[in-house]
Amino acid sequence: QVQLVESGGGLVQPGGSLRLSCAASGSIFSMYTVGWYRQAPGKRRELVATVTSGGGRNYGDSVKGRFTISRDNAKNTAYLQMNSLKPEDTAVYYCNAQRGVYNYWGPGTQVTVSS
DSSP states (O other): OEEEEEEOOEEEOTTOOEEEEEEEEESOGGGSEEEEEEEOTTSOOEEEEEEOTTOOEEEOTTTTTTEEEEEEGGGTEEEEEEOSOOGGGOEEEEEEEEETTEEEEOOOEEEEEOO
């Protein structure tokens, strides 16, 4: 069992930056693939970025070159550094931990990009 809690969301102007954190507790965090997903009103949840237990990274096309995912297994925490934010990045951002049949989600944190 893994419990996830996101933090770091908020209101930011276009072109600004935010760093989201995902604090994990419970099982062995380092063994999980950790991901960030987002869901805007009226849209499906979409992949933002993932990082595997071995450090391999994958990004959604809309965030490549602007967002960076990382993890600190010693702190049981994953991060999403978001730069050059755009209004279309506005969404609820969810942290996910996945390993085999096990799949866990955090409650989400709101990110709003607006002037």
